[in-house]
Amino acid sequence: MFLLYGIAGMLLTACKNKPETDMSNPFYSEYNTPFNVPPFEKIMAKHYMPAFEKGMADGRKEIEALAGNREKPTFENTIAALDKSGDLITRVSLVFFAQTSANTNDSLQNIEVEISPKLAAFNDEISLNPDLFKRVKSVYDNQDEFNLNPEQKFILENVYKRFVRAGANLNKQDQDTLRKINQELSVLGVKFNQNVLEETNSYKLFVEKDDLAGLPESLINSAAEVAKAAGREGKYAFTTQRPSIFPFLQYSQNRELRRELFNAYTNRGNNGNEFDNNKILSDIIRLRAQRARLLGYKTHSDYVLEPRMAKTPKNVFDLLDSLWEKAIPVAQNEVKEMQKIIDREGGKFRLEPSDWWYYAEKLRKQKYDLDDNELRPYFKLDNVREGVFTCANRLYGITFEPISGCPLPHPEAQAYEVKEADGSHTGVLYLDFHPRDSKRQGAWCGGYRNYHLVDGKPVTPVVTVVCNFTRPSGELPALLNLEEVETLFHEFGHALEGLFCKNQYNSSFIAWDFVELPSQIMEHWVTEPELLNVYARHYVTGEPIPAALVKKIDNSKYFNQGFINTELLAASLLDMAYYTLEPPAIVDIQSFEKEFFGKIGLIPEIVSRYRSTYFLHIIDGYDSGYYSYTWAAVLDNDAFEAFREKGVFDKTVAESFRRNILEKDGTMDAMQMYLNFRGREPQIEPLLRNRGLIPAVEN
Numbered sequence: 001m002f003l004l005y006g007i008a009g010m011l012l013t014a015c016k017n018k019p020e021t022d023m024s025n026p027f028y029s030e031y032n033t034p035f036n037v038p039p040f041e042k043i044m045a046k047h048y049m050p051a052f053e054k055g056m057a058d059g060r061k062e063i064e065a066l067a068g069n070r071e072k073p074t075f076e077n078t079i080a081a082l083d084k085s086g087d088l089i090t091r092v093s094l095v096f097f098a099q100t101s102a103n104t105n106d107s108l109q110n111i112e113v114e115i116s117p118k119l120a121a122f123n124d125e126i127s128l129n130p131d132l133f134k135r136v137k138s139v140y141d142n143q144d145e146f147n148l149n150p151e152q153k154f155i156l157e158n159v160y161k162r163f164v165r166a167g168a169n170l171n172k173q174d175q176d177t178l179r180k181i182n183q184e185l186s187v188l189g190v191k192f193n194q195n196v197l198e199e200t201n202s203y204k205l206f207v208e209k210d211d212l213a214g215l216p217e218s219l220i221n222s223a224a225e226v227a228k229a230a231g232r233e234g235k236y237a238f239t240t241q242r243p244s245i246f247p248f249l250q251y252s253q254n255r256e257l258r259r260e261l262f263n264a265y266t267n268r269g270n271n272g273n274e275f276d277n278n279k280i281l282s283d284i285i286r287l288r289a290q291r292a293r294l295l296g297y298k299t300h301s302d303y304v305l306e307p308r309m310a311k312t313p314k315n316v317f318d319l320l321d322s323l324w325e326k327a328i329p330v331a332q333n334e335v336k337e338m339q340k341i342i343d344r345e346g347g348k349f350r351l352e353p354s355d356w357w358y359y360a361e362k363l364r365k366q367k368y369d370l371d372d373n374e375l376r377p378y379f380k381l382d383n384v385r386e387g388v389f390t391c392a393n394r395l396y397g398i399t400f401e402p403i404s405g406c407p408l409p410h411p412e413a414q415a416y417e418v419k420e421a422d423g424s425h426t427g428v429l430y431l432d433f434h435p436r437d438s439k440r441q442g443a444w445c446g447g448y449r450n451y452h453l454v455d456g457k458p459v460t461p462v463v464t465v466v467c468n469f470t471r472p473s474g475e476l477p478a479l480l481n482l483e484e485v486e487t488l489f490h491e492f493g494h495a496l497e498g499l500f501c502k503n504q505y506n507s508s509f510i511a512w513d514f515v516e517l518p519s520q521i522m523e524h525w526v527t528e529p530e531l532l533n534v535y536a537r538h539y540v541t542g543e544p545i546p547a548a549l550v551k552k553i554d555n556s557k558y559f560n561q562g563f564i565n566t567e568l569l570a571a572s573l574l575d576m577a578y579y580t581l582e583p584p585a586i587v588d589i590q591s592f593e594k595e596f597f598g599k600i601g602l603i604p605e606i607v608s609r610y611r612s613t614y615f616l617h618i619i620d621g622y623d624s625g626y627y628s629y630t631w632a633a634v635l636d637n638d639a640f641e642a643f644r645e646k647g648v649f650d651k652t653v654a655e656s657f658r659r660n661i662l663e664k665d666g667t668m669d670a671m672q673m674y675l676n677f678r679g680r681e682p683q684i685e686p687l688l689r690n691r692g693l694i695p696a697v698e699n
């Protein structure tokens with residue numbers, strides 16, 4: 001996330017004018033915990049700010065020394081030295097931002113607001129330091145002298161570009177403008193995130209017993225628990241968290257309530273209150289466009305895409321538009337089929353967006369004799385977790401052992417030691433499954449420590465997977481739906497990349513549109529019969545999932561694909577639309593969204609997967625980057641064919657995937673990595689086939 005990753009060599013000299021360093025701050029000493037994971041129970045809110053300040057002070061000294069070095073610039077004394085700097089700031093940043101995402105509170109939120117502009121300024125201090133850049137440029141210009149290996153060359157090239165892209169070549173006045181923009185953006189981004197969390201937490205739909213018709217028992221139980229926790233025992237509360245809203249939309253027979261909950265969901269951040277994100281987003285779009293122009297790019301998109309596989313907005317639009325054309329007719333056909341059900345049942349209305357899940361579920365039942373509730377008993381969370389572990393074990397030989405007495409980022413999290421087939425230590429994996437008010441929406445994989453080398457010795461990673469899955473309730477264990485199962489496999493794929501990383505340097509330069517390959521490819525194993533038979537066991541009887549049900553899952557693989565693709569592509573196109581605006585790029589978010597979806601022909605029955613005011617991705621690293629899921633889908637579908645050809649658990653293919661993709665990401669060109677694995681460039685046909693976008697549309 002930060003320009004500066006990893007500044008080692010802790011400087012322990014306390015500055016004369018400042019108070020003594022408080023050595024009880026856990027960030028200042030060895031953690032002394034199992035596998036040196038952060039000592040979460042000892043880290044208090046009060047420790048962060050001093051650690052950030054000290055981290056920046058240490059970093060400044062290191063940068064000063066580096067920039068003022070009188071020796072001739074070399075790869076070692078400049079690029080490698082820069083790479084090693086920033087140990088403390090990295091340490092505290094990783095823990096802090098992982099915690100503000102998964103386990104935040106008022107104190108952390110306040111620190112976030114305070115620290116973000118300071119960190120942005122600190123980053124600018126480094127990338128706009130003329131003496132430092134002069135040395136980096138000298139190494140870059142004279143690289144032939146240094147006999148660099150391919151990874152070193154790649155790192156050098158990218159470090160140099162990072163400086164240039166951060167404004168190192170601009171004149172003083174433009175650099176000052178740039179600093180100001182970065183300051184503003186850092187604050188706006190934090191506020192946007194905090195508003196979405198606030199809006200998600202503050203809304204609850206309370207209903208009476210009579211309003212529960214059609215809902216599954218497990219959902220009713222948890223709704224009762226949520227209402228009770230909110231001080232309204234006897235009522236039932238539904239929220240805009242995924243495990244609550246989507247089963248509600250799927251099964252509630254009350255159309256009015258479905259609409260009410262759906263409207264609450266799609267209007268988060270758009271309620272004209274103090275948590276409204278419209279102005280914030282339009283400011284972010286405007287400032288990013290202005291910054292891109294300052295740096296010599298036509299739009300923010302052009303700026304963002306330059307170092308990615310896609311390279312240009314045109315390449316992104318070519319892919320998205322070609323899929324959009326194919327997806328819309330499939331979605332229209334789905335509308336027709338659902339409207340038939342409505343008409344047959346005597347409903348005198350047109351299908352609306354908030355009706356989709358309800359009638360899609362009916363359609364699934366009708367076409368494939370499959371009901372989401374039939375699957376849940378086979379997807380007990382503990383079993384699914386074992387399924388993911390088994391999958392990774394069969395592919396890569398690694399094992400997972402629970403660690404007892406290990407500090408946890410939240411009491412609900414679980415800790416596992418990951419080991420190689422030969423028993424050697426790979427890293428630590430945390431799993432944190434359920435929603436709570438302190439956690440942001442969605443699912444993600446992060447790290448409390450990245451793999452790196454200290455004096456040539458590897459320091460192993462601490463990786464965390466965070467989800468918002470259905471909770472256990474009452475007697476019932478957590479029973480997942482298929483989408484949640486896929487999400488766990490997905491995030492686990494990111495985790496494998498973090499665990500298998502073998503970077504020689506702390507800096508890594510991952511092409512963001514490649515980053516979903518390791519994750520999305522894992523989703524292909526979810527419904528492989530060979531694996532389903534192992535993990536999908538009934539939570540009461542322990543019986544493996546019946547063959548007939550597996551067949552039904554396979555038969556229904558094209559179910560709802562029109563919808564799934566359309567809502568995803570709509571969001572991807574919206575993101576691109578905002579960030580291909582040229583300065584001044586002033587937009588009214590609500591009318592822009594409406595006009596844009598009208599222009600591209602989004603059908604009225606479908607709403608974009610994210611609407612603007614809660615589209616966290618386009619604030620946090622997926623700006624002009626939400627297309628990455630689709631871009632990488634071309635790669636993952638094509639890459640999985642390699643497994644299909646040899647057997648989905650073929651050790652040789654898995655080994656090649658690990659060595660060429662998972663271990664190398666960020667240290668060599670993404671397309672080259674892919675070529676090394678696949679022996680050729682990716683083809684789009686497997687994606688089209690797997691999503692049912694090739695065969696003629698059924699009528």
Ligand SMILES: [Zn+2]
Pocket residue numbers: 490491494516519
């Ligand atoms: Zn992902």
